[in-house]
Amino acid sequence: MPEQDIKQHVGQLIREARKAKGLTQKDLSKELGVSETAVNRYESGQNFTIETLFKIAKVIGVSVESLVKGV
Template sequence: MSAEEVGPARLGQLIREARRARRWTQRDLAEESGVSIETIKRYENGKTNSPEADLIRNIIRALNIPVVEIPIALGLVTRDELDPPPAPPRQFDPLVEEAIAILRDPDMSETARQGALTYLQFLQNQNTPETRKPGTGESRPRAS
């Protein structure tokens, strides 16, 4: 059976290989999973077009097959679709990027870093809605 094959035949192959890897008979798997030997034989031989979800869950639990393998075996998704590419790095305004670079500078002392953060917080507080001049976005002095 080719690695490209998907569907009930591939699911059956996955179950059979996992069972054999444990050196279990179909009877052993039936006892461990609570699924009848007849159903296990049917699944292993790919003789079902619509495997029953609860029975498949019992079988894969007994065989310790990762759940993610089931939709892959059935051809519902590909492995690539389950491993999405990493998110692109966040991009900030150039001034923010510069501030981040300064704060990440390994040569900056922790005291200087804390001072810079305190100053940035001060500036942020100076530019809150209650301190902006109406209609300009410019800061006005806070009332004391």
């Protein structure tokens, strides 16, 4: 799977996990201390690092593995 496809897949899983938790992008941005634009980029498969994935997973209450499943 090409790198961009992987990033988009992970972004989609972030979005799904956020919504399943009942959080808006604004809620997640406040918890992470970033802008809503940053959260939108993460969910679009842009500008996230492994460290960011760990932070997102912690806030949402899921494992990092669940955010990268199928990759």
